[in-house]
Structure formats: C-alpha cells, structure tokens
Amino acid sequence: MRIPRVYHPNKIEQLGQLPLSDDAAGHIARVLRMKVGQHIILFDGSGFEYPSVIANVAKKQVDVDIQEKVHKDIESPLDLHLGQVISRGEKMEFTIQKSVELGVNTITPLLSERCGVKLDEKRFEKKLQQWQKVAISACEQCGRNTVPTIRPIMSLEDWCREESEALKLNLHPRAKYSINTLPNASNKIRLLIGPEGGLTSDEIDMSRSQNFEETLLGPRVLRTETAALTAITALQVRFGDLG
Numbered sequence: 708m709r710i711p712r713v714y715h716p717n718k719i720e721q722l723g724q725l726p727l728s729d730d731a732a733g734h735i736a737r738v739l740r741m742k743v744g745q746h747i748i749l750f751d752g753s754g755f756e757y758p759s760v761i762a763n764v765a766k767k768q769v770d771v772d773i774q775e776k777v778h779k780d781i782e783s784p785l786d787l788h789l790g791q792v793i794s795r796g797e798k799m800e801f802t803i804q805k806s807v808e809l810g811v812n813t814i815t816p817l818l819s820e821r822c823g824v825k826l827d828e829k830r831f832e833k834k835l836q837q838w839q840k841v842a843i844s845a846c847e848q849c850g851r852n853t854v855p856t857i858r859p860i861m862s863l864e865d866w867c868r869e870e871s872e873a874l875k876l877n878l879h880p881r882a883k884y885s886i887n888t889l890p891n892a893s894n895k896i897r898l899l900i901g902p903e904g905g906l907t908s909d910e911i912d913m914s915r916s917q918n919f920e921e922t923l924l925g926p927r928v929l930r931t932e933t934a935a936l937t938a939i940t941a942l943q944v945r946f947g948d949l950g
Contacts, residue, residue, distance in 0.1 A: 711739060712748045712756070712847045714854070719751045719816055722773045724762055732769035735761070747771065750846070752854040754780055783810035785947035786895040787939065788873065790866050792817045792902040793824045794931050799834075800811075800841050802932045803857070807845035809939045810947060813856050814842070819863040821904035833862055863910060866899075867917040873897045877906075877914050878934055879921035886922055886941040896942060900935040 713731045727735065733740050741761055749757040749771065756777050763770040787826060789806055791798055793816045803814055815836070818824075826834065840856045846854050866873075872895035876886075878900065884890065906914070915921075924937050943949040 710746050710748055710758075711735070711741070712750065712850065714843045714847055715749050715751045716750060717751065718753060719755075719757055719773065719776075721750065722757075722776065724770055724772050725749075725759075727769045727771060729767075732767070732946060734896050735769050736764050736766075743909055748750045749773065750852045752852070754765055754778060754782075754852050756852050762843060773850070779850075779852055781850055782812075783947040784894055785810065785943060786873070787811045787942060787947070788813040788815070788871075788897045789935065789939070790815050790863075790897060790899045791935060792819045792822055792863065792900065792906075792931070793860070794903060798932045800838065802935050803838050803841045803937050804845045806939055807851070807855050808841060808849045809936065809949075810851075810943055811939060814838075815858040815866055816860045817863045817866055817904055818860060819910060820907050821902045823902060823904070835859065863899075863906075864913055866913050867919065871897055875899070875914075875919040876922050876938075877901075877911070878920040878938060880928070882921035882923040884920075884922055885924070886938065886945055889919075889920070889922060889945070892946065896944060898935075898938055898942065898948070900931060900938070903931050934947070 716728050743761050743764055745761050747759050756779050757773045758775055759771040759773045764770045789811050791802055806814060835857060842855050842857055847928050872894040874891055875897045
C-alpha cells in the first residue's frame with residue numbers, strides 16, 4: 708500500500724512529535740481514516756521528507772512521531788516558469804495540477820485581452836489560494852518535495868517585460884522552429900501560453916519586442932490547457948528529465 712504524503716506548511720525543525728496542520732489532520736482523520744501506528748511521509752517544501760508514524764488521532768488534532776529526515780531530490784534540471792493566461796472554470800486548476808506533476812518551478816497567472824475571466828481583487832485572491840492548494844496537492848501525489856510558487860496575477864505585458872536571462876518561448880503555428888529543433892539549448896525557460904481565443908496581433912508583436920522566440924508544437928490547433936502540457940512535456944524531454 709502506498710504511504711500517504713502530507714504537506715506541512717511550516718518548516719520542520721527537528722525529529723519527534725509534531726501536530727499536523729488543520730487541513731492535514733482533517734485529511735488524515737476524516738478522509739483517509741488512518742489510525743495510530745500507521746505511516747505517513749511529511750514534507751515542508753524544503754527538499755526533505757520526513758517518514759513519520761501517527762501517534763495520536765483525536766477529533767480535531769492528529770499528532771505524528773517524525774522518525775527521520777531524508778533528502779530526496781526529484782526536481783528537474785530545467786528551471787521552467789509558465790506564464791499562463793487564466794482559463795475558465797476548472798481548466799486553470801487542471802493546467803496547474805499537471806504542470807506541477809511535469810516539473811514546472813513557477814507559474815504566473817496572466818490577464819490578456821482575450822482572457823475572458825473577469826473577477827474582482829478579492830475573488831482573485833481566493834483563486835490564488837486555491838491554485839496554491841492545487842499545486843501542493845499535486846506535489847503530495849507526484850513525490851516532489853519542493854512546492855512550485857504560484858505568483859500573483861499579472862498583466863501579460865508586465866510579465867513579458869520582466870527582466871530575465873531565461874530563454875523566452877511563445878507558441879505560434881507558423882514558427883520557424885519546433886521545440887525539438889530550437890537552436891539554443893537552455894536550462895532556464897519562460898514559456899508563454901495564451902488564452903482560449905489566442906493572443907491578439909498586438910500582443911504577439913509585444914512579445915516579439917521582449918525577445919520571445921516563437922516555436923511550434925505541430926500541425927494541429929490545441930486547446931490552451933493541452934498546449935501548455937504538450938509544450939512542457941516536450942521541453943522536459945529536450946532540456947529536462949523526461950525520457
């Protein structure tokens with residue numbers, strides 16, 4: 708049976724007994740219905756994991772006994788920053804979840820002319836919190852001990868204008884190069900994925916002015932969430948750790 712992995716929001720300083728966070732305790736006690744003596748693996752985002760045994764299960768608290776500290780690094784050698792124009796409904800959560808599983812380090816949600824998502828500041832803040840939870844859950848599932856950052860929402864132009872030494876890529880169906888034939892190798896990439904309706908011609912021109920290189924994925928038109936995951940996979944095969 709697979710041992711559950713549980714995220715702890717604070718840095719774990721030492722071995723021994725530790726109370727889990729409210730979210731983790733609820734998941735362990737009410738969802739998984741685990742008992743005293745069963746094993747879990749904690750991680751705090753620092754690159755380490757902590758094999759532990761459940762020491763106490765109460766109505767509102769779960770305590771564990773941390774037995775050891777293990778360094779386990781399965782991070783990709785490719786530092787990949789995804790700039791994703793926000794998609795509607797559950798598509799954005801799906802993109803974040805799968806991007807994390809595929810090894811993305813940083814995700815910045817973007818607003819563009821054809822974004823189609825209109826929320827006030829308060830609702831955007833709630834979205835950010837939810838998206839970060841999705842990233843944490845993906846790490847629990849896939850075994851990553853470093854949690855990717857979901858950055859605050861930005862405009863497309865502001866994100867494109869950020870200073871960076873990374874190779875900047877934007878998908879385009881008539882690009883000269885595919886990901887497999889890009890002439891410049893890089894272990895640091897910023898990948899721009901547009902909205903369901905695509906970027907406007909002005910936005911494409913703006914990205915070119917900020918040194919984004921256009922690359923293509925193939926002859927078929929892909930939905931925004933499909934394009935993101937296909938591009939990330941191709942980049943991990945070319946520059947990262949997918950075989």
